[in-house]
Amino acid sequence: MNLNLLEALEQLEEEKGISKDEIMEILEKALVSAYKKNFGTSKNVEVKIDRMTGDIQLYQVFDVVENVTDELTQISLEDARKIDPLAEIGKKIYKKISVKEFGRIAAQTAKQVLIQRIRELEKERQYEHYSELAGSVTTCEVIRVTADWADIRVGKIETRLMKRDWIPGETIKPGDLIKVYVVDVLKDRKGPKILVSRSVPEFVIGLFKLEVPEVENGIVQVKAIAREPGVRTKIGVISTNPQVDPVGACIGEGGSRISSILKELRGEKVDVFKWVDDPKQLIANALAPASVVSVEILDAERKAARVLVPPTQLSLAIGKGGQNARLAVKVTGWKIDIKPVMNV
Numbered sequence: 001m002n003l004n005l006l007e008a009l010e011q012l013e014e015e016k017g018i019s020k021d022e023i024m025e026i027l028e029k030a031l032v033s034a035y036k037k038n039f040g041t042s043k044n045v046e047v048k049i050d051r052m053t054g055d056i057q058l059y060q061v062f063d064v065v066e067n068v069t070d071e072l073t074q075i076s077l078e079d080a081r082k083i084d085p086l087a088e089i090g091k092k093i094y095k096k097i098s099v100k101e102f103g104r105i106a107a108q109t110a111k112q113v114l115i116q117r118i119r120e121l122e123k124e125r126q127y128e129h130y131s132e133l134a135g136s137v138t139t140c141e142v143i144r145v146t147a148d149w150a151d152i153r154v155g156k157i158e159t160r161l162m163k164r165d166w167i168p169g170e171t172i173k174p175g176d177l178i179k180v181y182v183v184d185v186l187k188d189r190k191g192p193k194i195l196v197s198r199s200v201p202e203f204v205i206g207l208f209k210l211e212v213p214e215v216e217n218g219i220v221q222v223k224a225i226a227r228e229p230g231v232r233t234k235i236g237v238i239s240t241n242p243q244v245d246p247v248g249a250c251i252g253e254g255g256s257r258i259s260s261i262l263k264e265l266r267g268e269k270v271d272v273f274k275w276v277d278d279p280k281q282l283i284a285n286a287l288a289p290a291s292v293v294s295v296e297i298l299d300a301e302r303k304a305a306r307v308l309v310p311p312t313q314l315s316l317a318i319g320k321g322g323q324n325a326r327l328a329v330k331v332t333g334w335k336i337d338i339k340p341v342m343n344v
Contacts, residue, residue, distance in 0.1 A: 006054040018121050023114075024049050026121075030113035031056070037109060042072050046094070059094040127192045130157060131185040137206030140196070142176040152180070154194050165197035168230035170266040179264055181206050199229040204270065207261045208235070214249040221246075223275040226330035230268055232319070234286060234327045236275035247272050271327075283307060283336060286328040290317035293341050304335045311340040 009020045031047040035058065044061040062075035064087050080087035087093050133154070143151040149160045150172050161172075161180060172178065180196040181203035187193075197203060205215075205222050214220040219241050227233040237246040250272045251258045262270060273285040280295040283305055290313045298304040309317045317338050318325045329336050 009054075012118070016118065016122060017125060018118060021051070022121070023118070024051065026117045027110070027114050030110045030117065031058075033113060034109035044073050045097070058097040060097055062093045062095065064089055064091050064093055123191045126157070127185065127187055130155065130192045130194060133182040133194070134185045135182065135202070137179050137181050137203065137210055139177055139179050142172055142174050142178060144174055145172055152178070152196070154180070154182075154196070157192055157194055159194040159196060161196055161198065165199050167198050167266050167268060170198075170230070179203075179207065179210075201225045201227040201233070204233050204235065204261070204265070207264055208250060211257045211260050212250050212252070214239075214244060214246075219244055220249050224331045224333075226327045228323055228327065230266070232269040232271065232323055232327055233265075234271045234273065234331045236273055236282075236286065236331055238275045247274050279303075279305070279332075279334065282332055283328065283334055286332045287317050287324065287336075287338075290324065292317070298337075302335070303333060304337070306337045306339060308339055308341050314338065314340045 006020075009023050012018060012023055013020045028047045028049055032045055035041070035045055035047075036043075046059045046061050048057045048059065049055070050057070061073075062080065063073060064077055064080045065074045066077070066089060068074045068076050075093055077087060077089055080093045083093055083095055138154060140152040140154045143153055143158065145151075147163070149162045150166075151158060152161050153159075166172065178198070180198055181200055183195040183197050183200065183202075185192050185194050204227060205225060208222070209216045212220065215222070215237075220237050220239050222235060223238055224236045225233065235250075237250060239246040239249070249257075258270065258272070262268070271286075271288050273288050276282050276285065279297060279300075283295050284292040284307070287307065287309075290309060292313075293308045293310060296306045296308075298306055307317070316324070319327075325336060325338055
């Protein structure tokens with residue numbers, strides 16, 4: 001092995017993104033393993049590859065001692081100085097072994113070990129790359145669809161979007177480009193395993209980060225969110241900049257920002273409301289789009305409140321199947337009893 005080895009390693013570096021020096025270190029260890037395996041030796045050996053020429057040198061390593069008790073690993077000072085005149089007790093001495101002793105089997109073993117280690121490094125690099133996606137929304141391509149899941153491709157990695165993680169009622173077809181929330185990226189013997197979902201509340205937050213720069217850069221912050229996938233989401237937001245309206249920033253001019261989010265959510269309703277510290281105002285805001293006449297705190301410690309609404313707003317405040325009121329309870333943490341204003 002000489003300059004041809006260097007050319008091969010440079011090609012690997014370019015194609016696989018693995019540094020030449022890193023591969024050489026792996027190869028050196030692989031050759032030591034192959035030598036010991038095929039020659040059944042207990043010798044201490046080291047392999048050094050010249051970084052400039054690619055030439056390989058095989059050495060037997062000895063500890064220089066006064067009294068030799070193991071001829072495979074130890075050498076006397078007298079014999080050591082025949083190899084290196086500067087040898088001293090307690091140091092190591094390196095004695096060259098003919099490279100020709102590497103047979104075809106040893107070379108093949110080294111090749112297999114090298115390939116295996118390169119694959120391992122590729123998987124590690126893939127994991128490092130894709131683990132950065134955890135906790136964010138990314139676009140993927142739908143490859144195939146079954147009754148229980150959709151096979152999707154995130155970058156170069158295929159994974160499954162299980163049916164339970166779809167938005168209820170949505171239709172997904174092969175060839176579709178959809179967005180998913182990356183719940184986690186796990187290490188696996190076959191490579192990175194990407195866990196994704198479209199039904200978790202974080203998916204909606206991720207969509208806002210993509211569409212609303214103020215959410216992405218932290219000027220507008222999500223204080224709380226409650227979601228019933230495919231039906232409705234309530235999201236409370238605040239602004240760290242008094243000059244920025246958090247709700248207006250999320251909606252966008254003419255609804256431009258929220259419309260892109262609603263399109264990805266396949267018709268799921270999203271109520272964006274301003275989060276405030278005053279519990280009365282917070283509850284009133286969370287019940288939007290219903291109008292509220294008044295909010296009475298019944299038990300501050302137990303977080304119980306009564307809300308009065310106009311009779312014409314009662315059904316809107318409660319929502320279909322109670323979902324508007326239910327989500328308001330989840331997002332605020334308050335028990336809410338909604339009553340119509342009684343006519344005097």
